[in-house]
Amino acid sequence: MAATTFREAFRAGLREALAADERVFLMGEDVGRYGGCFAVSQGLLEEFGERRVRDTPLSESAFVGAGIGAALGGARPVVEIMTVNFSLLALDQILNNAATLRHMSGGQLAVPLVVRIPTGPGRQLAAQHSHTxxxxxAHIPGLRVLTPATLADARGMLAPALADPDPVLIFEQIALYGASGELPDDAGPVDITGAAVRRPGTDVTLVAYGGSLAPALAxxxxxxxxxxSAEVVDLRVLRPLDEQAVLASVTRTHRLVVVDNAWRSGSPSAEIAARVAEHALYELDAPVERVCGVEVPLPYPHHLEEAALPGVADVVAAARRAVG
Incomplete structure (x- = not known):
């Protein structure tokens, strides 16, 4: 076991991918000489050179489109978008091209593209840079959406994502980059198809993903x-959603609390609650509880930012209501 941070774990995954396959290259704004907006790619330009680590112009639509073209041409591009709010500038490329080309070509075209997207609140980046x-x-068919929330997933999700013939979006929690823990030296690829029970329990299920896993565990x-006794389920993958893991946990505990940094309306928490109502309604001994971000543009002041996000006390109160 070795002490590491999420930033270092993501970097280790990138380094291993670049070393393992000449077709893999990294591209995005400031990923080269600057070392990445959040220092994830620091040192990779010096190690692999400008052909493999490419700084791009400030146009998300252009460089995500270039990544799609490179993937169609046989490369394995890893595209970094600086923060999740900027991904909206490439939404046309992601939704109308990357996600649809396999289907529109009758299976003749594959887009093995990976897009890394720093996401989430918790660093006082104000309303335009704190989106979840x-x-x-996850609403878009044709994409795989990953939300690593552990060091093992941070390091190990990239390799299987690059092996996927369809586009994969990896959402990296900005607030976790500096968090540290221990990770085996030989940590390798991980499963990117399902959820994981991070803590077993018998009285209530807490479902979380990404940045909401830490408060759920606490x-x-x-x-x-x-x-x-609370069971904590880390979704890990938002699309395709591992509903069977959630239903199995609810069948064991008969109570459900969903923790989600996103705004409540139309959020993943709403989808999870709907699926449980559709498939496991009679397993529930209490109404589903949802602990979500407050529906306001996220404030800049630290105390207001904290108040707008699901906190440990909020999750505990919801679980106690469910247990009664």
């Missing part, structure tokens, strides 16, 4: 001190 838009992209720890 993973659910928007809430489970606090609930355990009060004699409430």
């Amino acid at each position: 838009l993973e659910g928007l992209y 809430a489970a720890e606090q609930l355990a001190a009060d004699g409430v």
Whole structure:
């Protein structure tokens, strides 16, 4: 085991991908000489050269489109969009091209493109740079949407994403980049098809993903001190959604709390609640609880930013209501 940060884990995944396959290259704004907006690609330009680590003009539509073209041509591009709000400038390329070409070509064209997108609140980046838009992209057929929230996933999701013949979006939590922990030296590729139970329990299910996993786990720890056994399910993949893992957990605990940094309306939490209502309604002993971001543009002041996001106390209160 070695101490590492999420930033270093993402970098290790990139380095391994670049070293393993000459077809892989990284492109995006400031990924080269600057080392990435959040220093994830620092040192890779010196190690692999300008052909493999490419700085691009400030046009998300242009360089995501170039990535799609490179993928169609047989390369394995990894495109970094600086922050999730800027991904909206490439939404036409992602939605109308990357996600549809396999279907519109009758399976003749594959787009093995990976798009890395720093996302989420928690760093006082104000309303234009603190979005949680993973659910928007999870709405789109033809994409795989990944939300790594552990060091193992941060390091290990890129390799199988590059092996996928369809476009994969990896949403990296900005607030986690500096967080540290231990990771085995030989940590390798991980599954990118399903959810994972991060903490077993019997009384209530807490479903989370990305930036909401940490408060869910902290809430489970606090609930355990009060004699409430909470099972924590990390979705890991928003599309395709592993509904069977959620349903299996609800069948064990008979109560559900969904923790989601996104705005409540139309969020992944709404989709999860709907699927549980469709397929496991009679397993529930209490109404589904949702702990979501407040529906306002995220404030800049630290205390207001914290108030607008799901906190540990909010998750604990929701779980206690469910357990009764």
